[in-house]
Amino acid sequence: xxxxxxxxxxxxxxxxxxxxxxxxxxxxxxxxxxxxxxxxxxxxxxxxxxxxxxxxxxxxxxxxxxxxxxxxxxxxxxxxxxxxxxxxxxxxxxxxxxxxxxxxxxxxxxxxxxxxxxxxxxxxxxxxxxxxxxxxxxxxxxxxxxxxxxxxxxxxxxxxxxxxxxxxxxxxxxxxxxxxxxxxxxxxxxxxxxxxxxxxxxxxxxxxxxxxxxxxxxxxxxxxxxxxxxxxxxxxxxxxxxxxxxxxxxxxxxxxxxxxxxxxxxxxxxxxxxxxxxxxxxxxxxxxxxxxxxxxxxxxxxxxxxxxxxxxxxxxxxxxxxxxxxxxxxxxxxxxxxxxxxx
Amino acid sequence: xxxxxxxxxxxxxxxxxxxxxxxxxxxxxxxxxxxxxxxxxxxxxxxxxxxxxxxxxxxxxxxxxxxxxxxxxxxxxxxxxxxxxxxxxxxxxxxxxxxxxxxxxxxxxxxxxxxxxxxxxxxxxxxxxxxxxxxxxxxxxxxxxxxxxxxxxxxxxxxxxxxxxxxxxxxxxxxxxxxxxxxxxxxxxxxxxxxxxxxxxxxxxxxxxxxxxxxxxxxxxxxxxxxxxxxxxxxxxxxxxxxxxxxxxxxxxxxxxxxxxxxxxxxxxxxxxxxxxxxxxxxxxxxxxxxxxxxxxxxxxxxxxxxxxxxxxxxxxxxxxxxxxxxxxxxxxxxxxxxxxxx
Numbered sequence: 001x002x003x004x005x006x007x008x009x010x011x012x013x014x015x016x017x018x019x020x021x022x023x024x025x026x027x028x029x030x031x032x033x034x035x036x037x038x039x040x041x042x043x044x045x046x047x048x049x050x051x052x053x054x055x056x057x058x059x060x061x062x063x064x065x066x067x068x069x070x071x072x073x074x075x076x077x078x079x080x081x082x083x084x085x086x087x088x089x090x091x092x093x094x095x096x097x098x099x100x101x102x103x104x105x106x107x108x109x110x111x112x113x114x115x116x117x118x119x120x121x122x123x124x125x126x127x128x129x130x131x132x133x134x135x136x137x138x139x140x141x142x143x144x145x146x147x148x149x150x151x152x153x154x155x156x157x158x159x160x161x162x163x164x165x166x167x168x169x170x171x172x173x174x175x176x177x178x179x180x181x182x183x184x185x186x187x188x189x190x191x192x193x194x195x196x197x198x199x200x201x202x203x204x205x206x207x208x209x210x211x212x213x214x215x216x217x218x219x220x221x222x223x224x225x226x227x228x229x230x231x232x233x234x235x236x237x238x239x240x241x242x243x244x245x246x247x248x249x250x251x252x253x254x255x256x257x258x259x260x261x262x263x264x265x266x267x268x269x270x271x272x273x274x275x276x277x278x279x280x281x282x283x284x285x286x287x288x289x290x291x292x293x294x295x296x297x298x299x300x301x302x303x304x305x306x307x308x309x310x311x312x313x314x315x316x317x318x319x320x321x322x323x324x325x326x327x328x329x330x331x332x333x334x335x336x337x338x339x340x341x342x343x
Numbered sequence: 344x345x346x347x348x349x350x351x352x353x354x355x356x357x358x359x360x361x362x363x364x365x366x367x368x369x370x371x372x373x374x375x376x377x378x379x380x381x382x383x384x385x386x387x388x389x390x391x392x393x394x395x396x397x398x399x400x401x402x403x404x405x406x407x408x409x410x411x412x413x414x415x416x417x418x419x420x421x422x423x424x425x426x427x428x429x430x431x432x433x434x435x436x437x438x439x440x441x442x443x444x445x446x447x448x449x450x451x452x453x454x455x456x457x458x459x460x461x462x463x464x465x466x467x468x469x470x471x472x473x474x475x476x477x478x479x480x481x482x483x484x485x486x487x488x489x490x491x492x493x494x495x496x497x498x499x500x501x502x503x504x505x506x507x508x509x510x511x512x513x514x515x516x517x518x519x520x521x522x523x524x525x526x527x528x529x530x531x532x533x534x535x536x537x538x539x540x541x542x543x544x545x546x547x548x549x550x551x552x553x554x555x556x557x558x559x560x561x562x563x564x565x566x567x568x569x570x571x572x573x574x575x576x577x578x579x580x581x582x583x584x585x586x587x588x589x590x591x592x593x594x595x596x597x598x599x600x601x602x603x604x605x606x607x608x609x610x611x612x613x614x615x616x617x618x619x620x621x622x623x624x625x626x627x628x629x630x631x632x633x634x635x636x637x638x639x640x641x642x643x644x645x646x647x648x649x650x651x652x653x654x655x656x657x658x659x660x661x662x663x664x665x666x667x668x669x670x671x672x673x674x675x676x677x678x679x680x681x682x683x684x685x686x
Binding site: 183188190194220256257278282 | 418480535562565577580584586589590595596603614617621624625
């Protein structure tokens with residue numbers, strides 16, 4: 001971690017608000033002595049929660065009052081127009097002003113994206129922000145973008161996602177030339193839609209470590225390790241949620257099998273330690289926290305339904321990305337790519 | 344089953360050819376006394392495999408020689424042009440001539456689709472064929488289309504998929520008004536791309552039991568039961584394979600957890616019956632067999648890597664669809680929808 005990074009926490013965001021955001025963030029504060037936090041939201045409520053957590057005054061915590069709260073079903077347009085003093089907006093303002101190095105919110109994705117884009121602005125050369133996150137895979141993990149910020153991405157947009165994603169993977173995983181796959185419905189050249197076929201050409205002509213088309217299986221269990229998978233946000237979002245649903249169904253079926261009768265219930269007791277080891281390996285909470293790429297600042301989106309463990313993971317992702325100064329790295333890389341194109 | 348249905352089996356198709364297709368089909372012949380089979384492919388090879396299975400001459404089996412074989416990586420255009428005597432093409436010809444009521448193939452999807460479309464032609468009023476299959480869900484199962492026949496489906500195409508899919512679900516599951524969801528990246532009206540938003544309007548103005556947008560989680564584990572999920576083939580194919588990959592990864596992680604040490608290995612022995620009960624519930628082999636909808640004939644595509652259990656399942660799907668005469672039902676329904684539009 002860099003010395004003295006400061007994270008603005010949208011304390012009111014998410015399904016559970018300060019009940020989750022505050023204990024989770026305090027846990028991170030405990031784990032990293034160089035971290036400072038700014039809790040943004042209703043000051044009275046935040047104070048109550050800090051006290052409930054037995055928290056004493058600390059130089060490493062600041063409260064920034066914000067009178068409004070973004071609801072999970074507020075439209076982005078409405079939020080931009082009428083919620084200028086929301087905890088979400090004020091937290092992002094703190095990133096723009098430089099008082100915070102990053103902001104973490106479990107609030108409404110659309111509103112967070114629109115506000116972040118409006119307040120922080122795009123990195124020059126990048127047309128649209130994209131959402132990137134990691135998925136567990138048989139090889140460890142895979143980074144995937146876009147997970148829902150965009151629909152109808154053009155080949156150029158897909159290429160920009162690849163440039164941004166590669167920089168993030170390089171910095172976070174410490175890989176010099178991360179492998180990049182383009183999500184498609186087959187591995188052969190003739191497969192796919194026009195955008196994907198044209199994006200493939202852009203990647204082939206770039207110095208990115210492009211390995212070709214990959215299929216949906218590659219997200220979790222491809223035949224070779226892919227560090228980064230690029231796709232349109234519609235496809236990426238559906239795939240991400242399909243995986244969530246599959247894991248949920250398999251969990252149910254497993255539970256059902258162990259609940260069948262007394263004998264299977266006894267078996268469940270014996271097998272519990274093994275199953276919890278297994279669960280830990282694919283615990284979605286440990287993959288919580290998606291990054292908005294392409295903005296002039298670091299914004300991490302936590303799942304709205306995140307619990308303390310999950311939200312803390314999102315804060316930890318912010319810590320890592322601050323240390324690596326991802327927006328700066330992307331900006332430098334994009335200028336380089338643009339310069340190469342002009343030649 | 345209808346009395347005396349006949350299925351043409353592309354005996355040479357798939358990764359394993361007659362090694363799988365013949366024993367699997369013979370199993371179905373044994374299970375259904377009203378079934379007749381036409382094995383299409385190299386006559387000598389087919390005879391050898393029938394003999395190896397201890398099969399005696401039967402009035403219920405016919406061999407139709409075909410001198411060529413479609414390879415898994417043959418392009419559809421090449422197959423149409425140069426493989427007119429392939430086991431795949433001849434099997435589909437038998438459906439057109441009425442000698443067979445359906446055809447089952449584990450061959451190359453693109454080639455099978457192109458050949459089926461060329462030989463059988465589309466149902467009037469339907470622009471493009473679509474691939475439909477079922478996925479296990481927490482509520483039992485869900486039918487999903489399109490799974491990869493189309494990319495860039497328009498709103499009208501999505502609507503046609505819904506009309507066709509609803510007829511299939513009605514007939515197969517015996518549900519009068521199957522619920523239909525449109526796959527999207529959120530449930531709110533403002534979400535999604537133009538095609539999906541426009542398709543939603545078409546569904547809302549129809550008499551289909553349209554329930555609105557559903558997210559990727561709904562494929563396996565939605566909050567309410569959805570009988571049929573409609574999407575573009577690019578999205579559907581990626582989602583299907585993402586689910587495949589997730590299940591594979593979870594399987595690996597489970598195996599890993601039980602293989603950790605001697606104690607966990609002993610636990611595995613105790614838990615085996617419970618796990619096999621669980622596996623059966625979500626066994627992908629029991630979901631093998633996708634239907635090409637929109638053609639004037641029944642064509643079932645088996646997974647290329649299908650084993651005997653899986654291929655037999657695809658043949659059983661063909662038996663059910665023959666009994667229900669799905670192409671006829673779709674054709675009647677489409678004429679009705681078209682007539683309503685003209686009013």
